[in-house]
Amino acid sequence: MSDLLERLRERGWRLTAQRRVVAEVLDGDHVHLTADEVHARAVSRLPEISRATVYNTLGELVVLGEVLEVSTDGRAKRYDPNAHHSHQHLICSHCGTIRDVHPAGDPLAALPADERFGFAVSGAEITYRGLCPDCH
Amino acid sequence: MSDLLERLRERGWRLTAQRRVVAEVLDGDHVHLTADEVHARAVSRLPEISRATVYNTLGELVVLGEVLEVSTDGRAKRYDPNAHHSHQHLICSHCGTIRDVHPAGDPLAALPADERFGFAVSGAEITYRGLCPDCH
DNA sequence: ATCCTAGCTTGGACTTTGTCTAAGTCAACA
């Protein structure tokens, strides 16, 4: 994740304590936190950090492609630092646990030309659902 | 959609003017309206219908399996009456237009056993993204 | 035909999630 800070400095970011803390909180590849969860963890390291700054920083990281936004239900978006390794998500229908998964093959291949309706199709997000080991 | 009203009566639903109007608004197979859009159209037929009733009715239809909830972005959920014909969605990244699409094969087949982490996987939702004919 | 009542509807308060702004602060460069 210091790689991330390095890349951000190269892109002209001012390296503030707040941004450093948000990056630290997102460290790890299998993290899917909501903005409020990121804020709560950030506050425990830097008590005065504001919600607005967390939202701003997350939004900037998404635009830069360093973090993915995952909207799986109608609730809060989740922020996923595993942005450089293409993957999909498997979610427990009961408790909401999220796992990164890697389906075989290219998901786009399953969509035939006559089901594309003239769209230039560029990506696919798959959400697998089921009960996790703890819930069944 | 009168089929729907029939099925609902069989399930012990009281057939109110409000529920009739929501069912009418959802008539058609390729409709993906937000709750507020459903409410706006319902109001034009039954001016006194409340937002709460629209939310209640949509929620009940979802529980009964007559309508699907589609959460594609972090915005409002969309309600999809095409619940009896399995399908996926193709969404324009620019204008948000939604199309029903039917990919080949079973989406679950692409997820190998060693990527299931002990989950009892029961379904998959795929969101294809790209630019629609009007936007490229 | 009228009555009864559980189930339905309503307006509005409330919650959650997210955006915006004006004023103050500070990282980075000179």
Added chain:
DNA sequence: TGTTGACTTAGACAAAGTCCAAGCTAGGAT
């Protein structure tokens, strides 16, 4: 060390959805 534009902040605001107490009504009972 000083300067300055980028950054941060608190709090107001907005959108989407939930909840509740009070009133209404569909449909079975009489």
